[in-house]
Amino acid sequence: MSDFVTETVESGVQILSLNRADKKNAITLDMYQALTDALIRADTDETIKATLIYGVGGEFSSGNDINEFVHIAQKPDKLSIILSFLKVLSAYKKPLIAGVEGRAVGVGATLLLHCDMVLASREARLQFPFVQLGLVPEAASSYLLPRLVGHPKAFEALVLCEVIGAEQAENMGLINHLCETGEAYQVALSYAQKIATLPVEAVALSKKLLKSPTQDDVQNALLREGRIFKERLSSSETIYAFSSFLSRKK
Template sequence: MSEFVTEKIESGVQIIYLDRVDKKNAITLDMYQALTNALHNAEKNAEVKVTLVYGLGGDFSSGNDINEFVQIAQTPEKMEAIMAFLQALTAYKKPLIAGVEGRAVGVGATMLLHCDLVLASRNARLQFPFVQLGLVPEAASSHLLPQLVGHQKAFEILVLGEFVDAEMAYEIGLVNHLCEEGEAFKVALFYADKVAALPVEAVALSKDLLKHRGQDDVQMALMREGRIFKDRLKSKEAHKAFTTFLSRNK
């Protein structure tokens, strides 16, 4: 695992913690590798019946580490670690649950589209700020989000990149259930335990039936987004947006 990604397995539930609290769980390349390994290992581990992802410290994830993205723009082959995680995420066969507090930004938001259950506190806020950074949507969000909310709403969310509060996320189907602030992990674990108690093969087959029809389209969207995203990292617009973002943070 990684210093900032930890896991434990209890009663059939694999719990993956994002634990880079001082950076609001911004995801580095090492963290992507750790997440990929955790999902691959869980698929081979019969003890794991369901996976729960949770961000410690009051935020789910602030998305990609922008400092690393500046480096990736110079060495695009480093994108492979990100793509490996997204492929593992989209192809994951066991139930996947997220408990969301605070901000879920960028990949922290798009990964929720691949979860089977999302439990969020009322203070949760989702944001897809790719266009603002001179980039394009990723994780097959350009395919999955319009299917969920329609083209116009997906355009608003993905292109304008404004925050989607918890109530709106619930209303448009991005979140299954809302809970009070600080309760997301407890509620997510409650649902994880419920799923883990069900017949394992029946759950896995049901998930496959639900996702099978669109799986090829998801993989095609993932690859197409990845190619364009990689090119955009080298664009003048992205370079300007990254520079502005980093100078503002300083």
């Protein structure tokens, strides 16, 4: 595992913790690889009945590590590590639950679209800032988000890139239930443990039935987005946006 992704198993629930709090759990290539490996292992481990993912330190994830992405732009083949994670995530057979505190930005927000349940605190905030960075939506969000909320709302979220508060996200169907600040992990864990007590095959088959009609479309969206995303990394708009973002941080 990566130093910034920890894995534990509790009562049949695999718990994957994004543990890079000082960087608001920004995800690096090593973290992507660790998450991919953990999901692949869990999919074939009969002792694991469900997976919970959450962010340590009061933030779910600020998305991709921009400093690393500046280097990836010079070597875009490394994007294959991210695409592999997204393919494994989208095809994961077991229940996937997220506990969200604070910000879920970029891939921190789009990965929630692949979860079976999302439990979030009332202070949670979602944002899809790809266009602001000169990029395009990823993680099949260009397909999944319109399906969930309709084209107009999806366009607003993905193009205007404005922050979506927890109550609005719940009303849009992006979050199952809200809880008080600091309680998202325990609430999400309680749902995951409840699911873990149910008949395993019936749960797995139910998830398969729910996802099967759209699985091919999701995979096609991943490939389509990935191709354009890779091209955009070397665009003048993206280079300027990354430079401006890093300058503001300094």
